[in-house]
Amino acid sequence: MSRGNLSRLGGMLKIYAESGVKRVNFAYPHALGNARKNRHLLLPRYTELGGCLEALIGAAQEFEVAIDFEAVPFCVIPAFPELVGELHELRGSEKRFTPVHDKTRDWNHARRAIKAKGPGCSRCVYDMICEGSWSEYLAWFGDVDLKPVEQDSPGVQKALEMIVRLCRKGSVPCG
Structure with a gap:
């Protein structure tokens, strides 16, 4: 998802559906290399995503x-x-990656190491399971776009039920 394609994501999803695709992951960019240099052109703020993502959910x-x-x-x-894709990472399945000219590493550990949270995140109902945003997002935009979710917010009960189902299946280490 980038500033350049936000308005076309629904159309892309339609093409995928017509091609028989059953599952699509939309990723917020991790700005490395030239994307980092051109971040002002590439990266939408989280506040810009809200309506777009809701329309995409409806299209899906x-x-x-x-x-x-x-x-x-x-x-x-x-x-x-x-x-939230990272919710599925609670299952703890092993994922490895090998960067060019480097050794193979654990993606679950590496992913968490390059993410960060704002100070207000500790007041969010999802704080213990949320990985936060890419650390550079906070460096460039601050934490103003991260608003703690309250216990009685819509969707919280649905997420908690999903986590309980994962715990019962043994997919998540639940203490």
Whole structure:
């Protein structure tokens, strides 16, 4: 998801659905290399995503395509916490990656190490399971776009039920 394609994501989803795709992951960019240099052109603020993502969620329901959002914290789509891609990472499955000219590493550990939270995140109902945003997002935009989700917000009960189901399946280490 970038500033250049936000308005076209629904159309892209339609093409995927017509091609038989059943699941799509939309990722917020991790600005490295030239993307970092051109971040003002590439990166939308989280506040710019709200309406776009809600329209995309509606389109996904219409096209019967499952979607989720990577590197989009719970507070950006508080009514749809089950669509936060990192929620599925609670299952703890092993993921490895090998950067060019480097050794193989654990993606779960590396991913958390390059994410950060704002000071207000500790007041959010999702604080213990939310990974936050890419650390550079906070460096460039601050934490003003991160609004703690309250216990009685829409969607919280749905997310908690999902976590309980994962715990019962043994997919999540629950203490």
